[in-house]
Amino acid sequence: MIVAVTGASGAIYARVLFDRLSALKDQIEAVGVVMSDNAKEVWQFELGNQSYNDFIDFTFYNKNDFNAPFASGSAKYDTMIIVPCSMGTLGRIAHGISNDLISRAADVILKERRKLIAVVRDTPFSLIHINNMKTVTEAGGIICPANPSFYSLPKSIEEVAGTVISRVLDLAGFEHESYRWQEE
DSSP states (O other), rough: OOOEEEESSSSSHHHHOOOOOOHHHGSOOOOOOEEEHHHHHHHHHHHOOOOGGOOOSSEEEOOOOOSSGGTTTTTTOOEEEEEEOOOHHHHHTTTTTOOSSSHHHHHHHTTTOEEEEEEOSSSSSHHHHHHHHHHHTTTOOOOOOOOOOOOOOSHHHHHHHHHHHHHHHHHHHOOOOOOOOOOO
């Protein structure tokens, strides 16, 4: 699995995903992570730390490392989650502009007909954003806006972010504990 973190606001979503993937490591062969420079700055600003360095079960790749295994379709990485996904990143993916490892990995995932989940965070959407989401969807990607739900009555920002990440994990095919509407 590939996790990409871009510089859109919403580092909490990436952190909660990292926490959940760590707990689900028995369902994952490998996690490759790519963070943009802006993602690291936003993480520091919003979360007040660099705790992404604490996830030692993941392999981190430089944003320009085109020698990363998932830069090629010959590698068997079958799922990519971009969280949060900036509209700039989404636009480059929609138009096949592979100028860094994030956009190249997304291009590979789409061309190989594997699972791409883009957790877009901007609001409101311009027509350009909507058209880029349409293009990525038509190419086989899944757009999962970072819109939390509240019927589980979340009590903290982590629980609010967790409502989105639970949905992402469902889309990625993980077996995990999550609030399910009207289920005991």
